[in-house]
Amino acid sequence: MTAGMPFSDWSKGVQALMEVALSTLLPAMEKTPQRLHEAMRYAVLDGGKRVRPLLVFAAADVFDAPRDITVRGAAAVEMIHAYSLVHDDMPCMDDDELRRGKPTVHIKYDEATALLVGDALQTQAFLVLSEGEGESARKLAMVRLLADASGSLGMCGGQAIDLESVGEKLKLAELEQMHRMKTGALLRASVLLGALSGKELSEAESKALDAYAKAIGLAFQVVDDILDATADSATLGKTAGKDAADDKPTYVSILGLDASRELAEKLRHEAHDALAMFGDKAQRLCEIADLIVQRKM
C-alpha cells in the first residue's frame, strides 16, 4: 500500500509510528517504580535508526501482515536490542559513556539502574509479544523465535564470544560466527518476525528470507567495522575507533579497508538476489539492504 512512496518517506513513517508504539508499549513513567520506568524510556525512546523495526515492517509488507501484530513484533525486537545496548555499555562490559549521542544509561542514572533497565526491557519484550491481537499459535511462534535469537545460542552468546576474543587473533570464520550470533541473529529474527506476523512460512520462503537475513547481518557488521575505523565520534553518536583501541578483531583489521568495502557491496547484491521470488513485494527489504551498506553512521 506504500509501494510508490520513496524509501526515506516510508522509513520515516515507520520510525514515527514506532516512537508512538514503543511509548505506548513501555510502562508509563507515572507508574511505580518511576525512576526505573523513566530510565527504561530513556534507553528506548527518541533514538536509533530502528533498523530492526524497519526490517520487521519491510518483511510484513511482503505478506500483507495485519498491523497490530507487526507493531508488537517490531517493538519487542527493538526492546531486546535496547536492553542489549544498555548492558553492553556497562563498565564490566564495553564501558561506554556515549550512545546515540547521549550519555549511556549507567552514566545518566547509575549502574544498578542500568542493570535493572536491561533486565526489565527484556521482560517487556516478551510481555508485548504475548499480548495484543492475533492467534495464540502465531504469537507463541514469535516468542519462540525471539527467545531463540536473543539467548545464549544467539545474541547473548555472541556477546560472550566477543568478550572472550578481546586481544585474541580470531580467524575470519570465527569472527563471522561471533557476528552471526551477536548481531545477525536479531536481524534475522526481525525479518522472520515480520514475515511470521503475516503468515506461516513455506520452506522456500523461509530459506529465501534466511539467505537475505544472513547477507544483511554480515553486511551490517562489516559496515560497522568500516565506520568504526573511518568515521568520527560526533557522526557515529558513539565513541569511534574503540574496537582498535580495545584490540578487538574486526573485518577491517583482518581484511583491510578496501576488501571490507568490496565484501559489503557483494553482500548487498546477495541480499537482493535472495529476494527474487517475492518480486516487487520485497522492495522495502531490498532498500534496507542498500541502507545498511550505504549508511554513514
Place this chain on the structure above:
Amino acid sequence: MTAGMPFSDWSKGVQALMEVALSTLLPAMEKTPQRLHEAMRYAVLDGGKRVRPLLVFAAADVFDAPRDITVRGAAAVEMIHAYSLVHDDMPCMDDDELRRGKPTVHIKYDEATALLVGDALQTQAFLVLSEGEGESARKLAMVRLLADASGSLGMCGGQAIDLESVGEKLKLAELEQMHRMKTGALLRASVLLGALSGKELSEAESKALDAYAKAIGLAFQVVDDILDATADSATLGKTAGKDAADDKPTYVSILGLDASRELAEKLRHEAHDALAMFGDKAQRLCEIADLIVQRKM
C-alpha cells in the same frame, strides 16, 4: 497420585526431577559459548530449595495437570529466579560473594559473565515456556503470566524499589508493596503457572489461589527477615545480618522479632484457609505454606 506420601518424600522427588529437567532444559555445556553455558548451569543446578518449582507442582496437583507443561512452567520460573539472584549479587547491586554456600557467579567467573548469565537465563525461561507439548493458548498465557510477574511491575520493579529504599525508613505498607513485587510476584506466578498448566481457571479458583499466594509471599519475606536477624551465615548459605548492616528496612526492624513471628504464623493460617475450596487436592500447597514459615534457612 502422590497423596499418601510424606511431604519430605514428595518434595525430594520434585527436587530430583527438577534437577534433571533443568539440566535438560539448559543449553548443554559442550555448546559454544562453553564458558557462558557452564556458568549458566553453575547458577541454576545443584542448589536452592526449589520453592518456586514446588509451588508449581503443588498447584498443578490440584488440577491434575499434564507433566510436561508443569515441568516447563517450573523450570521457567526457577530460571527467572536464578537470573535475578545472579544479577542481585553483582557488585553494583547487593555485592554478595556467597550464595547457597558457593561463590556467587561474578566471583567464580567474572562480572561480565555474570551479567550475560542472568540475561541468557531470563531468555531461556521464555524459550522453555514457548516450546514443548500443550496447546498454544495455554503456553502463551503462561508466557504472559511469567513476563508480567517478573518485569518492571513485578520482581524487577520490586528490586528497583528496594535499591531506592536503602537507608530510608519505609512504612510498613511501603515495605509490603516492595516485597509483594520483589518476591511475592514470582511466588504468585509459580502457583498460577502450576494451576494454568492444568486448566483455565474460574474466577473463584483464581481468587482463592491469589489469596494463598499473597499470604505465602508475605510470609516468605517475613521469615527471610527473621532468619537474617537470627541465623548464622553457615546455616543460611549466604551472608547473615546483611540487611541490618546495609541499613535496609525489614519486618524485624519495623515490627520487632516477636511480632514478626506472630505475623508469619498468622499468614500461614490465612494461606491454609484460602485453599478450603480445593479440599485434599491442596494438601501440598498447605504443606508448602508450613515449610515456608517453619524453615530454618
